[in-house]
Amino acid sequence: MSLTNAPDPEIRKAVVKQDLENVLHPIVQHNSLEKSQIVVTGARGSTIVDHDGTEYLDTMAGLWCVNIGYGRTELADIAAEQMQQIAYYPHTAMNLPAARLAEQINGLMGGGYHSYFVNSGSEANEAGFKIARQYQRHEQAKGAFRYKTISRYYAYHGTTLATLAAGGMGDRKGKFEPLGGNEFVHVAAPTCYRCPFGLEYPSCELACVTNMENTIHGEGPDSIAEILIEPIMSSVGIAVPPDEYLPAVEKLCRKYGALLHVDEVINGFGRTGKMFAHQHYGVKPDIMAIAKGIVSAYLPIAATVVKNEVFNSFRGEEAEMRQVMQVNTYGGHPVAAAVAVRNIEIMAEEKLVERSAEMGVYFMDGLKTLLKHANVGDVRGKGLLLGVELVKDKKSKQQASSASVGAMVAFARKNGVIIGRSGGGSQYSNTLTFSPPLVITRAEIDRVVDVLDRGLAELGAQLSA
Numbered sequence: 001m002s003l004t005n006a007p008d009p010e011i012r013k014a015v016v017k018q019d020l021e022n023v024l025h026p027i028v029q030h031n032s033l034e035k036s037q038i039v040v041t042g043a044r045g046s047t048i049v050d051h052d053g054t055e056y057l058d059t060m061a062g063l064w065c066v067n068i069g070y071g072r073t074e075l076a077d078i079a080a081e082q083m084q085q086i087a088y089y090p091h092t093a094m095n096l097p098a099a100r101l102a103e104q105i106n107g108l109m110g111g112g113y114h115s116y117f118v119n120s121g122s123e124a125n126e127a128g129f130k131i132a133r134q135y136q137r138h139e140q141a142k143g144a145f146r147y148k149t150i151s152r153y154y155a156y157h158g159t160t161l162a163t164l165a166a167g168g169m170g171d172r173k174g175k176f177e178p179l180g181g182n183e184f185v186h187v188a189a190p191t192c193y194r195c196p197f198g199l200e201y202p203s204c205e206l207a208c209v210t211n212m213e214n215t216i217h218g219e220g221p222d223s224i225a226e227i228l229i230e231p232i233m234s235s236v237g238i239a240v241p242p243d244e245y246l247p248a249v250e251k252l253c254r255k256y257g258a259l260l261h262v263d264e265v266i267n268g269f270g271r272t273g274k275m276f277a278h279q280h281y282g283v284k285p286d287i288m289a290i291a292k293g294i295v296s297a298y299l300p301i302a303a304t305v306v307k308n309e310v311f312n313s314f315r316g317e318e319a320e321m322r323q324v325m326q327v328n329t330y331g332g333h334p335v336a337a338a339v340a341v342r343n344i345e346i347m348a349e350e351k352l353v354e355r356s357a358e359m360g361v362y363f364m365d366g367l368k369t370l371l372k373h374a375n376v377g378d379v380r381g382k383g384l385l386l387g388v389e390l391v392k393d394k395k396s397k398q399q400a401s402s403a404s405v406g407a408m409v410a411f412a413r414k415n416g417v418i419i420g421r422s423g424g425g426s427q428y429s430n431t432l433t434f435s436p437p438l439v440i441t442r443a444e445i446d447r448v449v450d451v452l453d454r455g456l457a458e459l460g461a462q463l464s465a
């Protein structure tokens, strides 16, 4: 069978057969794939093309990651050029594209940071845990050891065992427990539409931060290595915290000697209308995990970015053994790094971060018109990271059933629009999510809102049941 990319129903049929007989897919029920599949064969801008010729507007940029949009063939040229020059050598040595990429990231952070390169968001967070623990080992008095990570319930930080343990999604973790010991401690998340304390902002006086401080006391401040926060939480159908939340968490970190570790795997690279989401709140993280938008998913690369104060703890005489005590074979891969460098240049040349802020407001305004429907409980987000929470009725806020939310997703797909929904099976899986390429146009946004409007009208009875 030839691997031609031109849409062709016959080739499509062969690919489906070959796939079903040989591939184990992530996070989808295999019997659902037997009934309905997308076989991607091409894409441009915000649109993907199936092998049968059907086009879909992809409002999820793949998995929240194709920030500069599909079809940037110049990145293929850059990869080919770099591969011909030097395709690979381990990052125990230096290479030009990785050094340039680290310099770009440092610049985007306003200076004062070093980057450790890995291949995925999970690895970036995982390296963050290890760097935090190692830093605390280096810097604490002999015998003392801060090792715990405080994170939030319902958070998602990756798919490895440690990042799952740090995450707070019961449905993702359940099949693998027990996960580790007491090193990952969870606190309530700032999910204001469904406040875990039943309170309302601002009269709540940030009960979620008080809960965090009480937890630090309960665990023993001297055991806490770091606090891990995704600034704008994606896994709960997008939760934008009150403006004071992140500064208050940073204050707790400084008060109790814990490092502030932010997960910008989705949030980063313009997704929320700033280069990094923590920059909305004026905080300075000690550790930052980045992936996805760093290279808009054209190749795999990610990074754990550390403040120079943390970096300096990894310098020392040979006998001190202060080096980062891990290596990723493909970390700092020159080809992926070269593509990431150009990706970031494109973001700057096309002002895609500013565009995210502008289009985010336009998209949000469009989604807010859907509040006229009885089943739209909440519309929230920042930049081009948005959520629409579906309820049986607005007063009780009872979640719309999983099947009815699934019917909305299917309705959109039937009408040529791919939309997301947060964490299957979780308390928040009734929320539709949107994280489109930052190049999405006003006309495309109008189309999405129109499809949702029609879907909500058509499926209202099912959503209310």
Ligand SMILES: Cc1ncc(COP(=O)(O)O)c(C=O)c1O
Residues within 6 Å of the ligand: 063, 119, 120, 121, 122, 123, 125, 156, 157, 158, 159, 230, 234, 263, 265, 266, 291, 292
């Ligand atoms: C917030 C967050 N952190 C970490 C990860 C893990 O990234 P990866 O799938 O690249 O390992 C994800 C993946 O979606 C994520 O959304």
